[in-house]
Amino acid sequence: MTPLHAKLMRDLWRIKAQAAAIMVVIAIGVALQIMMSGFVSSLTLTRDAYYERHQLADVFASVVRAPNYVESRLADIPGIRTVETRLNSRASAKVDTREFSISMQVLSLPLHGRRHLNEVRLTQGRLPYAQRPDEILLLESFATAHSIVPGTRLEVTLNGVRRWYNVVGTAQSPEFIYFAAPGEFIPDDARFGVIWMGRPALAAALDLEGAFNEALVSLLRGANKDAVLDQIDQVLDPFGAPGSYGLEDFPSDRFLSEEISGLEVTSSTVPPVFMLVAAFLLYIVTSRMITAEREEIGLVRAFGYSKREVASHYLELALFIAVTGAALGCLLGVLLGRAMVPVYTTYYKLPFLLFRLEFASFASGMLLSIAVATLGGVWALRGIFRLTPSEAMRPPTPPDFSHSISFKKGVFARLDQPTRMVLRRLMRQPWRMLGAVIGIASGMALSLAMLIIYDGFDVAIDRTFNVVDRSDATVSFVRNVPLRTIYDLKRMEGISRAEPVRFVPVVFRNGLRTYKGSITGLSPAPVLHRALDKDLRPIALPERGIVLSTPLADELDVQVGDTLMLEIREGRQQTVMTQVAGIAESLLGAPAYMDLAALGQQIGEPDRFSAAYISMRDGWQSKVYADLKDMPAVAGISLRSEAEEAFQRVMDEGAGSARFVMGVMAFAITFGIVYNVARVAQDESARDLASLRVLGFRHSEAAFVLLGELAVVVLLALPLGLWMGTGLSHLIAQGFSTDLYQVPVVFAPKAYGSSISVVVFAAGFSGWLVQRKIRSSDITLALKTRE
Amino acid sequence: MARAHETEANHAFKVQNLTKTYGEGHSAVHALRGADLEIGDGEIVVLLGPSGSGKSTLLNILGGLDRASSGTVQFRDQNLTNMDDRALTNYRRRHVGFVFQFYNLMPSLTARENVELVTEISENPITAERALELVGLTKRIDHFPAQLSGGEQQRVAIARAVAKQPDVLFCDEPTGALDSATGRAVLRVIQDVNEVLGTTVLLITHAAAMAAMADRVIHFADGQIKKVELNKNRVSAEEIHW
Numbered sequence A: 001m002t003p004l005h006a007k008l009m010r011d012l013w014r015i016k017a018q019a020a021a022i023m024v025v026i027a028i029g030v031a032l033q034i035m036m037s038g039f040v041s042s043l044t045l046t047r048d049a050y051y052e053r054h055q056l057a058d059v060f061a062s063v064v065r066a067p068n069y070v071e072s073r074l075a076d077i078p079g080i081r082t083v084e085t086r087l088n089s090r091a092s093a094k095v096d097t098r099e100f101s102i103s104m105q106v107l108s109l110p111l112h113g114r115r116h117l118n119e120v121r122l123t124q125g126r127l128p129y130a131q132r133p134d135e136i137l138l139l140e141s142f143a144t145a146h147s148i149v150p151g152t153r154l155e156v157t158l159n160g161v162r163r164w165y166n167v168v169g170t171a172q173s174p175e176f177i178y179f180a181a182p183g184e185f186i187p188d189d190a191r192f193g194v195i196w197m198g199r200p201a202l203a204a205a206l207d208l209e210g211a212f213n214e215a216l217v218s219l220l221r222g223a224n225k226d227a228v229l230d231q232i233d234q235v236l237d238p239f240g241a242p243g244s245y246g247l248e249d250f251p252s253d254r255f256l257s258e259e260i261s262g263l264e265v266t267s268s269t270v271p272p273v274f275m276l277v278a279a280f281l282l283y284i285v286t287s288r289m290i291t292a293e294r295e296e297i298g299l300v301r302a303f304g305y306s307k308r309e310v311a312s313h314y315l316e317l318a319l320f321i322a323v324t325g326a327a328l329g330c331l332l333g334v335l336l337g338r339a340m341v342p343v344y345t346t347y348y349k350l351p352f353l354l355f356r357l358e359f360a361s362f363a364s365g366m367l368l369s370i371a372v373a374t375l376g377g378v379w380a381l382r383g384i385f386r387l388t389p390s391e392a393m394r395p396p397t398p399p400d401f402s403h404s405i406s407f408k409k410g411v412f413a414r415l416d417q418p419t420r421m422v423l424r425r426l427m428r429q430p431w432r433m434l435g436a437v438i439g440i441a442s443g444m445a446l447s448l449a450m451l452i453i454y455d456g457f458d459v460a461i462d463r464t465f466n467v468v469d470r471s472d473a474t475v476s477f478v479r480n481v482p483l484r485t486i487y488d489l490k491r492m493e494g495i496s497r498a499e500p501v502r503f504v505p506v507v508f509r510n511g512l513r514t515y516k517g518s519i520t521g522l523s524p525a526p527v528l529h530r531a532l533d534k535d536l537r538p539i540a541l542p543e544r545g546i547v548l549s550t551p552l553a554d555e556l557d558v559q560v561g562d563t564l565m566l567e568i569r570e571g572r573q574q575t576v577m578t579q580v581a582g583i584a585e586s587l588l589g590a591p592a593y594m595d596l597a598a599l600g601q602q603i604g605e606p607d608r609f610s611a612a613y614i615s616m617r618d619g620w621q622s623k624v625y626a627d628l629k630d631m632p633a634v635a636g637i638s639l640r641s642e643a644e645e646a647f648q649r650v651m652d653e654g655a656g657s658a659r660f661v662m663g664v665m666a667f668a669i670t671f672g673i674v675y676n677v678a679r680v681a682q683d684e685s686a687r688d689l690a691s692l693r694v695l696g697f698r699h700s701e702a703a704f705v706l707l708g709e710l711a712v713v714v715l716l717a718l719p720l721g722l723w724m725g726t727g728l729s730h731l732i733a734q735g736f737s738t739d740l741y742q743v744p745v746v747f748a749p750k751a752y753g754s755s756i757s758v759v760v761f762a763a764g765f766s767g768w769l770v771q772r773k774i775r776s777s778d779i780t781l782a783l784k785t786r787e
Numbered sequence B: 001m002a003r004a005h006e007t008e009a010n011h012a013f014k015v016q017n018l019t020k021t022y023g024e025g026h027s028a029v030h031a032l033r034g035a036d037l038e039i040g041d042g043e044i045v046v047l048l049g050p051s052g053s054g055k056s057t058l059l060n061i062l063g064g065l066d067r068a069s070s071g072t073v074q075f076r077d078q079n080l081t082n083m084d085d086r087a088l089t090n091y092r093r094r095h096v097g098f099v100f101q102f103y104n105l106m107p108s109l110t111a112r113e114n115v116e117l118v119t120e121i122s123e124n125p126i127t128a129e130r131a132l133e134l135v136g137l138t139k140r141i142d143h144f145p146a147q148l149s150g151g152e153q154q155r156v157a158i159a160r161a162v163a164k165q166p167d168v169l170f171c172d173e174p175t176g177a178l179d180s181a182t183g184r185a186v187l188r189v190i191q192d193v194n195e196v197l198g199t200t201v202l203l204i205t206h207a208a209a210m211a212a213m214a215d216r217v218i219h220f221a222d223g224q225i226k227k228v229e230l231n232k233n234r235v236s237a238e239e240i241h242w
Helices: A003-014 A016-053 A070-075 A140-145 A199-206 A225-239 A251-292 A294-303 A307-347 A359-386 A389-393 A410-414 A417-428 A430-468 A484-491 A550-556 A596-603 A621-629 A640-684 A686-694 A699-736 A749-776 A779-784 B055-062 B085-095 B111-119 B128-134 B150-162 B180-197 B208-213
Strands: A059-067 A080-086 A088-094 A102-109 A121-125 A135-139 A153-158 A161-172 A193-198 A211-219 A473-482 A495-510 A513-522 A546-549 A563-568 A575-584 A592-595 A608-616 A634-639 B011-022 B029-040 B044-048 B070-075 B096-100 B168-172 B200-205 B216-221 B224-230
Touching: A003 A016, A003 A307, A016 A251, A016 A307, A016 A359, A016 A640, A059 A070, A059 A225, A070 A080, A070 A211, A070 A225, A088 A193, A088 A211, A088 A634, A102 A153, A102 A199, A102 A634, A121 A140, A135 A140, A135 A153, A140 A161, A140 A193, A153 A199, A161 A193, A193 A199, A211 A225, A251 A294, A251 A307, A251 A359, A251 A430, A251 A640, A251 A699, A294 A307, A294 A389, A307 A359, A417 A430, A417 A699, A417 B111, A430 A640, A430 A699, A430 A749, A473 A484, A484 A495, A484 A608, A495 A550, A495 A596, A513 A550, A513 A596, A546 A550, A546 A563, A550 A575, A563 A596, A592 A596, A608 A621, A621 A634, A634 A640, A640 A686, A640 A699, A640 A749, A686 A699, A686 A779, A699 A749, B011 B055, B029 B055, B029 B200, B029 B216, B029 B224, B044 B055, B044 B180, B044 B208, B055 B070, B055 B168, B055 B200, B055 B216, B085 B096, B096 B150, B111 B128, B111 B150, B128 B150, B128 B180, B150 B180, B168 B180, B180 B200, B180 B208
Parallel strands: A102 A193, A135 A161, A513 A592, A546 A575, B044 B200, B044 B216, B096 B168, B168 B200
Antiparallel strands: A059 A211, A080 A211, A088 A102, A088 A153, A121 A161, A135 A193, A153 A161, A473 A608, A473 A634, A495 A513, A495 A563, A495 A608, A546 A592, A563 A575, B011 B029, B011 B070, B216 B224
């Protein structure tokens, strides 16, 4: 070990607490980078391999009923590689553990040997035999949630007919990586399932022999997807097609893809904040060390060491801290990544998910930390290159404050001397103060923004489940039922209110902008489920025109009064023009509302509805479920409380840990900055502090001079952090909000409060540590030695 | 001037069997090995001796900056030996002024503000202007330390030390960083303070010549007081050469 290396190790030991604080900041930055980019590649690779191996279709097209020969007409469309048809329907299943039926999706399963599109991945048992119409395959997550194993019998109501089926196996499918019960977007394994059964059996049950109601298409490489979609729609139009769509509009894929791109964005924006803060800290620590060791530098230079050798000594110190921090970060990133795998597999049903340590992100974390150390170090090292050995060995002249504020006038004249010292010191090093203020504010902004977003989710839950939807349950029917059915419901004992609703698939068009969605037809002056304006007042649905939700109006770029084209994909399949009569607030999906009667007229199928919102009397729930079970037209019941609970559960689990992580991040950054700035300031003013003590100042009075400086930095950082955090939350909300769901930015006093407390606590803690050090320092020693 | 004899009955300090040991066992350093001493009110006392002879240790203990390992120190009717940190701070605040070799001014405060730093926390101070006038720095009152010469900085330090009208002024090598002409001017100021305000002065120096301005000269060697001389014929600072 060379003498300079020995010095390096001793220096590191001396500043160990400061070095550790910087290492933590770097480690968090690198860990986040490693974890997030690791998941980007793990999720992407797993998804792509899964899609490829199980041949997930590129295009989905559903119809009411099309004869099988149409399949060959689709196959003739240029650009299409394979076409397969299948049957896709809703059903409900009864399990022992629940009072009422669970909504299910039923798909036909091709039972002959060759490879098919959307192949399932058998996880247990076997595929159903072609000649056994009562054998079914069950979605693995649903089976697990209800402890259903192969060999169990399951009661399923399909097309109004209740039958018992034998579960012969469980499976996963690339179609159902992310899925939720109809109308919801938070997965709840127990409340939504998929059944696969042989096509003949399903065709018989649905009266669809010799026909199909869904086509799956895979495209040739380089095919023009939009052109293919148009031609598919032309072929299928006569058979009641709501419009074909590509994989990118397929909900499961959209959720997964958005998760991946969200991670990509986050991984390229958040870690750099930590790295910049680390560079700043390395700068102030290294430059302080160089100032304090000026004379030693002069001495070793006089011995014949070159500037480069001396500079590289200090650079090595910065590099050691940075690289150790990065190595810790890599380890932490891998551990975090591994720990996050079960979180992902809870929501994303992938056949496997291995957290991949990306060598590239490992290398980039290391390189970034080296760059950070070099940036911070070299900036500080400029000082060495300016000094000649003889200059260096002369003690520095006392810092010149002759240009600072005089404090002779006005209120300033009343400032006591310690306060003047604080203010003048701050103003003498404005860049350091600014760096510290911006650094703390950035750390605070990151955590505050996420906390605001989480509060926004809470508001979204409350608004969606308590303000917009005030029903207890939604009863859905297997087909549209006549209006009198609502009276049947109202007459049921235990039901206090029932309101009809109709969902009609439709393509909205405004010029080149199109959106495939649906119209919600509501009864006049509804109570249970309402369209609300931005002040949350109910909107009276007009007899003419349509009310669009904000995300839909944005998507189509229309305002109140504009005309919109509707291609109705039900009934007579008309195309009509209508006026936008209002804009409704919505946080879940992108609904459009019309008056139920007006909608019926428009479709040419009046006085029918597809579902009903009900409210129930307390204690009557079981009776209501039992009665509804006896209504053959009922496809399923979804309880609002269960949907809310599922949402809340995800939020509590996710938000709880996220809040903790955000708190740790803000704490680490604030602590790292405040502690390092304080220690450096303490070093610089050790003599001043000792002098003050000698002059008869108490510990607290002397500490004020040092900590007052930090208090000002923190006080400036707080409003800046609040401002930056609020701005950032708007950006994040915009990034998160899609037509699937919107994240509102709300005034979140709790988020403000907790981010302020974290920063104040971190600052207070570092202040306490520094103050303890002041207390234990020997005042006589400081007076003897010269800077 | 027979001040030492006049004030013999009024002791500023009474020191008995004072020891100070740093560290333990084999590495223990005995900085003071049993000092006995009495210092009268209003005296100028010069402490002489080589480096490490214990004079700074004694000054630190008398000044309330450090605690003795054993023995007692009496300041008037107060026992410094038993005081806790807070009481020592109060002692320094009320009774003591310090002047150091390297001035120890706050670089961020002007000359006036450096003095006000102390007058703000004192019970019976003179004004900063008056204190600076006493050291002859009226013209440079709003200058920052970086704008002052070494001698001027030391005079600000003296003004700061005396502005609270301390009972005792401790000076640790006050001329150590100054040339002899400037040093003499500084000693003159210290002497003025002693004569005008009646402040007891304890002064550490390497320069034996300064003993001439003292009422009492204490010689240190190896952590012990070797000799105490009484000087009945104090000379003025201008007459001292070193």
